[in-house]
Amino acid sequence: MVLPLDVADASAIEKAAAAVEQEFGSIDIWVNNAMASVFSPVKEMQPEEYKRVTEVTYLGVVYGTLAALKRMLPRDQGTIVQVGSALVYRSIPLQSAYCAAKHAIAGFTDSLRCELIHDKSNVQVTMVQMPALNTPQFGWVKSRLKYKAQPVPPIFQPEVGARAIYWAAHHSRREIYAGWPTVEAIVGNKLAPGLLDRYLGKTGFDSQQTSEPEDPNRPSNLWQPLKGDHGAHGTFDPQARETSLELQASLSRRWIGAGLAAIAAAVLLASRRG
Numbered sequence: 001m002v003l004p005l006d007v008a009d010a011s012a013i014e015k016a017a018a019a020v021e022q023e024f025g026s027i028d029i030w031v032n033n034a035m036a037s038v039f040s041p042v043k044e045m046q047p048e049e050y051k052r053v054t055e056v057t058y059l060g061v062v063y064g065t066l067a068a069l070k071r072m073l074p075r076d077q078g079t080i081v082q083v084g085s086a087l088v089y090r091s092i093p094l095q096s097a098y099c100a101a102k103h104a105i106a107g108f109t110d111s112l113r114c115e116l117i118h119d120k121s122n123v124q125v126t127m128v129q130m131p132a133l134n135t136p137q138f139g140w141v142k143s144r145l146k147y148k149a150q151p152v153p154p155i156f157q158p159e160v161g162a163r164a165i166y167w168a169a170h171h172s173r174r175e176i177y178a179g180w181p182t183v184e185a186i187v188g189n190k191l192a193p194g195l196l197d198r199y200l201g202k203t204g205f206d207s208q209q210t211s212e213p214e215d216p217n218r219p220s221n222l223w224q225p226l227k228g229d230h231g232a233h234g235t236f237d238p239q240a241r242e243t244s245l246e247l248q249a250s251l252s253r254r255w256i257g258a259g260l261a262a263i264a265a266a267v268l269l270a271s272r273r274g
Contacts, residue, residue, distance in 0.1 A: 004225070007034040007060030008052075010067075017067040026075060029169045030068035032061040032105075033083040036222055037098040039143040039208070049142070050097050052222055057101035062108060065125075072123045081168050082109050082127040083161075086177075086185040089129070090196060092152070093204040094145065113174070126168045129186065130161050131179030134240035136230040142220035147209040154181055155240045158232045160247060167251050180246040 001023055005012040021027055036056040038049050065080055072078030088106045091099035106127065113125050132151030135158050143149055156179055164178040177183045189196055219226060233240075 006056075007063060008055035010059075010063040013060075013063045013067050014070075017071065021071065027068065027071050027078065029079050029081065030064060030072075031081045031083065031165060031169065032064040033165075034060045034064075035098065035101075035137070037095060037137065037141045038222065039094050039141060039145050039149045041094060041144070042096050044144055045097065049222065050100075053097035054101050054104070057098060058104040058108075061105050065108075065112065069123065073121065076122045079124040079126065079169050081165055082125070083165060084127045084129045086129055086131060086182040088127075090185040090189040090193075092200055092208070094208055124172050126171075126173060126175065128161070128164045128168050128176045128178060129182050130164070131156050131182045131244070133158050133161050134234045134236040135232065136234045138234055138236075140219075140221045140226050140230065142222040143214055144216075145209055145214055148212045148214045149208055150210050150236065151234075152181075152204075152207045153239065154179075155236050156244060157237075157240045157242050159242065160244050164247055164251075176247075176250065178247050178250075179244045183246060 001020060003016040003019060005016055007013060017027065034056060036053050038045065038053060040049075061082060065082075068078065068080050072080070082105055084105060085102050087095065087099045088102045091103070109125060109127050116123055116125065132153065132155045134151065134155050138149045138151065141149070161178055164176050168176050177186060
């Protein structure tokens, strides 16, 4: 069941949620993932562009969450998955509107999580922080860059992110970091934010652009959808990785921990016998 709508319209989301429940019954899982962005230096951004990116990327999550809570709280069950990014914790140049909106999602989600705990609710909320993914967004977002935009390497296929979202929807972990670059960005920013400021000031412009000139007149999806089915993959298939060892280890950490504990116990037992 496909319901095209603008997530910046709270009433449209509410109507869609009602239509889904009428067709399929109770909503058990709700994933907030819609986004809009502008590749541009802050000094060239327009106020209405910040407003639009915020309405879609941040308020779209808020409105979606409210629609989900309206249905989940009375039943005292359900899971809400917020799709985040490494940029939730570590902003980069040329994407100020998007980074700010992602930061806001984390703040909103943390507040909600505390309230659910206070109310002793069984509704779960989790956030998945993504690495650079090979999605079509880099060809359709509004851009003022001289060259075509690209994800900051290393790049992963969208299936890596999809696996993380699916897993998060069926487990009760607070937060998931998908991909080692995400871990590096988040932990690095906690340890040395000033150093990252200087590093990204020097490298963050070139790393987000290819060597192919951008068409300044190409259409974008900032104000309205682009026609056609653009699929799930962008134009970076040759560079994109299909798996993430870090994510696989993270999702299996209980089994890995149990295995390491068993090995440690066996070694300790052997040493005592020796």
